[in-house]
Amino acid sequence: MKIEKIVTVPITCHGRTRRGIVKITTDDGFVGYGEVGETASEQLGPIMTDRWSRLIVGKNPLNTEKILRELWAGSLFAGRGGGALLSALSGVDFALVDLKGKILGIPGYQVVGGGFRSRIRIYQDTAGGPDAATYARNALEAKQKGFDAIKFDLDVSFGERRAKYGYDPYNETVTNEELSLMVSKVDAIREAIGYEMDLAIDLHGRYNTVSGIKIAQTLEPFKLMWLEEPVPPENVDAMREVKMSTSTPICCGENLYFKWGFRDLLAKQAADIIMPDIAQVGGIVEGKRIADLADMYYIPVAPHNNCGPLATIAQAHLCAAIPNFHILEWHGARVQDWDKIVKWDGPVINKGGINLPNRPGLGYELNEKEILRRDPDAEDLFT
Ligand SMILES: [Mg+2]
Known part of the structure; x- marks a missing residue:
């Protein structure tokens, strides 16, 4: 199984604020979603995920830590010490954990060691x-x-x-x-x-x-x-x-x-x-x-x-x-x-x-109809 595609699409999902949603797709048809934090949502999220797609596409999605390490290592001169770049990286991490949970059929908290509480x-x-x-x-x-x-x-x-x-x-x-x-x-x-x-x-x-x-x-x-x-x-x-x-x-x-x-x-x-x-x-x-x-x-x-x-x-x-x-x-x-x-x-x-539900991945599902009503350009999230 390989990662086939990564895109980031800003949507209106927190009052009037727009947040970048990262979507990672595999060649087997699995899809993981993550949200990029406030500091990077509008600009840096899409730019970095576009740049990072070269490092992600073709990789085995189950090797989460290796993928994230490579993105981090490849960002030394892009400001990996903190701030917006790490918000973008966190959004990718969320999408990878969602994806891995769905592939393995386990909730996100079990992807990282298991649940102490729900x-x-x-x-x-x-x-x-x-x-x-x-x-x-x-x-x-x-x-x-x-x-x-x-x-x-x-x-x-x-x-x-x-x-x-x-x-x-x-x-x-x-x-x-x-x-x-x-x-x-x-x-x-x-x-x-x-x-x-x-x-x-x-x-x-x-x-x-x-x-x-x-x-x-x-x-x-x-x-x-x-x-x-x-x-x-x-x-x-x-x-x-x-x-x-x-x-x-x-x-x-x-x-x-x-x-x-x-x-x-x-x-x-x-x-x-x-x-x-x-x-x-x-x-x-x-x-x-x-x-x-x-x-x-x-x-x-x-x-x-x-x-x-x-x-x-x-x-x-x-x-x-x-x-x-x-x-x-x-x-x-x-x-x-x-x-x-x-x-x-x-x-x-x-x-x-x-x-937290006992569903695979992070357990959420996007409401396609409502998102497209607010942001008609967001169809990349659903195709
Ligand atoms: Mg404070």
Whole structure:
């Protein structure tokens, strides 16, 4: 059996956002689909899969790791260290795992070692708002939808620092005004949802080390599930300094790529929880390696995920296949279209979790009629 063709077609599948769908076909008529993550969807996904088709076509589709290794090795001068190229590579990985599962008649999580669980716990990335009351209202709404964990952004953004508060946006020191604002919002959230529901807070690497420490220590009474990227991701030692200073768990890793990106972070135990984005680190196969490395240090894995439905389901398969899975992110609260695009048993996100079916491959089927209604040029996905 040989791979005959690979194409990438951008489709509208996550609200108004278009995501590249990779389709890999074999000469025996098997088809695997994967979604390219946000950073590469429109441009780089199609370009790279076109370039990579020379390395893929004619290969045995069951040699997944060898194929991915060759794509990675052949991309040294194209920027394989991270970013958009790895999103494209992850989309190819998803399609290969889908394909291999279908050929072997096993679900995707069994392609990479087998299932520890079939229901994947999800936390909702939840919108904040202009004031603490809106944070509280949105938190309660998520709880009522069945989520037992949520995340809010709490940093004052670069633009807002100057426009709204008159701060120098390049100065990454948290002010007392900012700190009080943060406390009032988290306090309102906890007041609304109580302490049994898990709550994570994201700071987007906005602050310097002393500020990261101050924020983490100030938020200790709220018993967060984690504080995310209190300092920028590049300096592992700074992250470790924050981690060692506080009882608030520190989580990071959404901006790190491949296993090498996690090497120092894990070896120095600079985070309590890691959050590789499986649609950016190189896919399910590489995600498994990263999770195994984290397991050596007893560090749980909570994948970052702002993907559309196909890549979210793909990430869920990895979450099923690792012992140290903690929780998976979901960024789709404000999009209503997943269940039109993907044929699934019930809604994809079901009362705060994803139930993975025991079907071959990644278990999804594209809704051809709906996709072609939105994107008439997408017929390459179905011919
Ligand atoms: Mg984040």
